[in-house]
Amino acid sequence: MSVNEKKRGRPSGKGSQLSQATIIEQAKVMMAEEGKIPSIRKLALALNVDAMAIYHYFKNKEALLEAITVSLVTDIYEPQFGTPWRQALESLCHSYLSLLASYSGLLETLLTMKSTGPAQVFTERFNCILEPLALDESIRNDALGLLVDYLHGFALAMKCSAGALTIEMCEGAVAMYCRALENESASAQ
Secondary structure, eight states: OOGGGSBOSSOOSTTOOOOHHHHHHHHHHHHHHHSSOOOHHHHHHHHTBOHHHHHHHOSSHHHHHHHHHHHHHTTSOOOOTTOOHHHHHHHHHHHHHHHHHHSTTHHHHHHHOSOOHHHHHHHHHHHHHHGGGOOOHHHHHHHHHHHHHHHHHHHHHHHHTTTSSOGGGGHHHHHHHHHHHHHHHHHHO
C-alpha cells in the first residue's frame, strides 16, 4: 500500500470509522498478540490511517497508553452489592492475575507508567470491597500496597514458570491475607 492510499491527516467527519474506542480496541488486540503496547506507526498501519489521525484522538503516546491500560484494567472484577468481601477480594485478585496473564507485557507497562489511571481503577475497587471492615486509612493503604506487590510478584512468577504456576495457586496466600485483615478489623473495634 502506498502512502497515497492511506487517509491522511484528520479523520473525516460522519463517514469515519476511526474513534477513540476503535483505536483502543485495535491496540488491545495488537498488545495481546505482540505482548507489548504497539507503536503509533504500527497501530496506524493496522487501522489503515496516517499516524497523525491517531494524534487527533490522543494528544501523545502517554495519553494513548493510559487509555489502553485503563481500558484493560476496567475489565477486572467489579464488586457487586451484597457479595461477601472475602469472595469479592478473591475475585478481584483472580481477575487481575488473569488480565496480567492474558497480556504478557501489561505488567511491565503498568510498572513503568508515569500515569496512575490504571492504579486508581484497582484502588477504587479494592477500597469498595474492604469498606465493611472499617479499617483505618493507613492500614487500608498498607494492605493495598502489600496485595498489589504480592499480585505483581505472583504474575511475574507465573510468567517465568512456563505454566508450572496457576492463578488458583495464589488462593492460600490470599486466604491468609484475608484472615490478617479480619484480625486487624477486629482489633480496631
